[in-house]
Amino acid sequence: xxxxxxxxxxxxxxxxxxxxxxxxxxxxxxxxxxxxxxxxxxxxxxxxxxxxxxxxxxxxxxxxxxxxxxxxxxxxxxxxxxxxxxxxxxxxxxxxxxxxxxxxxxxxxxxxxxxxxxxxxxxxxxxxxxxxxxxxxxxxxxxxxxxxxxxxxxxxxxxxxxxxxxxxxxxxxxxxxxxxxxxxxxxxxxxxxxxxxxxxxxxxxxxxxxxxxxxxxxxxxxxxxxxxxxxxxxxxxxxxxxxxxxxxxxxxxxxxxxxxxxxxxxxxxxxxxxxxxxxxxxxxxxxxxxxxxxxxxxxxxxxxxxxxxxxxxxxxxxxxxxxxxxxxxx
Numbered sequence: 001x002x003x004x005x006x007x008x009x010x011x012x013x014x015x016x017x018x019x020x021x022x023x024x025x026x027x028x029x030x031x032x033x034x035x036x037x038x039x040x041x042x043x044x045x046x047x048x049x050x051x052x053x054x055x056x057x058x059x060x061x062x063x064x065x066x067x068x069x070x071x072x073x074x075x076x077x078x079x080x081x082x083x084x085x086x087x088x089x090x091x092x093x094x095x096x097x098x099x100x101x102x103x104x105x106x107x108x109x110x111x112x113x114x115x116x117x118x119x120x121x122x123x124x125x126x127x128x129x130x131x132x133x134x135x136x137x138x139x140x141x142x143x144x145x146x147x148x149x150x151x152x153x154x155x156x157x158x159x160x161x162x163x164x165x166x167x168x169x170x171x172x173x174x175x176x177x178x179x180x181x182x183x184x185x186x187x188x189x190x191x192x193x194x195x196x197x198x199x200x201x202x203x204x205x206x207x208x209x210x211x212x213x214x215x216x217x218x219x220x221x222x223x224x225x226x227x228x229x230x231x232x233x234x235x236x237x238x239x240x241x242x243x244x245x246x247x248x249x250x251x252x253x254x255x256x257x258x259x260x261x262x263x264x265x266x267x268x269x270x271x272x273x274x275x276x277x278x279x280x281x282x283x284x285x286x287x288x289x290x291x292x293x294x295x296x297x298x299x300x301x302x303x304x305x306x307x308x309x310x311x312x313x314x315x316x317x318x319x320x321x322x323x324x325x326x327x328x329x330x
Contacts, residue, residue: 052135055142059089061200066152067132069144075134078143083126090199091192126155149200156197157207163190164210169217174253174283177225178291180218181246182329187214222247228284231258238277241317245324252284254291264308270301273308275316279328294328296320 051071060067068089070082128151132144163186169179191211198204226249231239235258246256257280265272274297281292298319300312319327 050137051140051142054133054144055135059086061149064149065146066149066200067144067146069142071140071142073139073141075141075143078141079129079145082143082145087192087196090196126152153197153200153202156193156200157202159193160190160197160204160207160211163187163214164207166214169221173221174291176217176221177253180221180225182325183214184218184222185323185325187211187218191215224249224251226250226252226284227254227256227281228252229256229258232260235260237313237317238320241320242279245320245328255282255284255288256280257282262309262312264305267301270303271305271308273300273302273305273312274298275300275312277316292329296327 055069055071057069066086068082068086070078070080070085072078072081126147128147130146132146134144135142163183166183169176191208194204194207194211198208225247227246228248229239229242229246238260239258242256242258257278259278259280261276263274263276265274277296279294279296280290281294283289283291296316296319298312298315300308300310300315302308302311
């Protein structure tokens with residue numbers, strides 16, 4: 001499989017004689033800091049005053065519709081931010097982290113916990129969005145959107161079902177490891193969709209249980225999994241980025257063999273540097289059977305050869321730092 005990414009402290013004072021000068025300097029510094037703070041506050045206040053109140057209002061939920069808003073540098077960005085805000089507010093209503101402390105007193109188990117709201121941004125495409133109102137001022141855009149509750153629930157449920165209906169992995173340990181690597185982030189995303197759907201008061205008990213089972217299976221599979229990165233010495237940076245993506249353990253199940261080739265060329269305005277990386281996932285035991293092969297190509301551009309090479313290297317590291325389900329298993 002081939003991928004290609006194109007681009008472009010003050011000193012101590014001696015004697016009382018220094019005190020007046022020190023006080024004057026301190027007073028001037030305090031004045032400047034106060035002025036700067038006032039200017040920043042005024043700028044923020046003016047910006048907030050320029051925007052209509054509905055931009056900062058929480059989402060509105062009723063029996064039939066959901067109304068929400070967002071702002072950005074364009075109407076498209078404002079809509080994306082509005083959708084992100086919608087998902088964040090819905091999911092954060094039910095997403096909590098519990099610090100659980102167990103103690104035994106008089107033979108009874110007592111539970112005490114502290115709840116911390118964990119806000120995570122979650123976006124998705126929703127059919128049937130309607131624009132309620134728009135606003136533009138000084139390069140800032142705002143938009144208020146509306147969607148039927150039924151359409152939003154259906155969209156979220158469809159995304160969750162895509163994951164819950166996924167076939168279970170083969171019970172063979174190595175197959176389970178690969179399944180876990182491919183689906184761990186997808187499961188986490190589906191769980192966030194489930195929390196957002198629950199925020200709409202939709203009964204998600206069955207879906208929550210299914211996703212919890214998948215999450216537990218993935219965590220168990222990766223707990224002691226080991227994938228060794230095999231690479232030439234000059235690919236240390238790439239190997240370090242890949243090592244963050246794959247589990248490590250003394251019990252090696254796979255080897256990931258990394259090879260890289262580079263090419264240079266010229267365009268009308270820039271020098272080009274192309275990197276071709278071959279990744280081979282092999283069984284760590286004889287006969288070292290291949291499980292997966294992936295090829296990634298990035299092209300960097302710059303005024304000089306070094307600039308082009310650095311641009312290509314940056315794009316490569318950015319690309320392999322994405323979730324594995326995006327580029328390694330697709």
